[in-house]
Amino acid sequence: MGQDAAPDQEDWVPPDGSWASSAARRRNMQAIRSRDTEPERVIRRLVHARGLRYRVAAKPIPDLRRTADLVFRPVKVAVFIDGCYWHGCPEHYVSPKTNSGYWSDKVKGNMARDQDTNQRLTEAGWTVLRFWEHESPDGCALKITQTVTRLRARRN
Template sequence: MPPEGSWASSAANRRNMQAIRNRDTKPEQTIRRLVHAQGLRYRVCARPLPELRRTADMVFRPAKVAVFVDGCYWHGCPQHYVPPKTNPGYWSSKVARNRDRDRDTDERLAENGWLVLRFWEHESADDCAAKIISAVTSRRHARLD
């Protein structure tokens, strides 16, 4: 029996869902370690725009680069997303809302001069880090010109 007022289908399911991390995931940490090793510094789990209640996984403020490492399930990866068998109506609409919010976030940041980099959790950390390093350094150099 699920706790009263809970969205979970059972108490055990609720505990499992609450234990899922929304920051400092292994893919995020691996990418951060690689970027940090190249001398770039950033904010973790920060709001690129203070008035927007959304956080990016990595924020390079002076260069105006926001990095998101999206989970395949929570953000509906076209390669790996599998619709849930339990409570599918709730979870499928939750993922759809997440995707809509992601697009809205991208648009709002772009309108304010930010470059948004989005990666799936299954992508190569080395490739992601290389793209981040390239984008940040080129935007820093462009600012100096």
């Protein structure tokens, strides 16, 4: 193997203390998207088709280092479409078999951050809508549309 050649993925060994327990797990974890997931894209398309415009993956409030999946700034609505695994869905979350301590702690941290985000946004006058990735996209789009439309009417 030359100096510039990369080692085979199967020969890759995680460094001590790494979250990646194998080369296959590392590839899998690197492939997971944090934005523009399929559920997000479907819901955005449906909301857009209903005539609503929004910001994508934006910070609702500048000093909060967190982004919402859809942001309607004029009416202060932040929408989050949460993945069942990463956000601890009560219906679908299954604790991992390998490295379970690390991943369970990671998910618990995500859940605590979600609650903190909800509280901070609510205190700042925002309406927070959270949906699970398994929920009906049509139902999510309808709820988003109804909420934004109601808040727009209230402003006028």
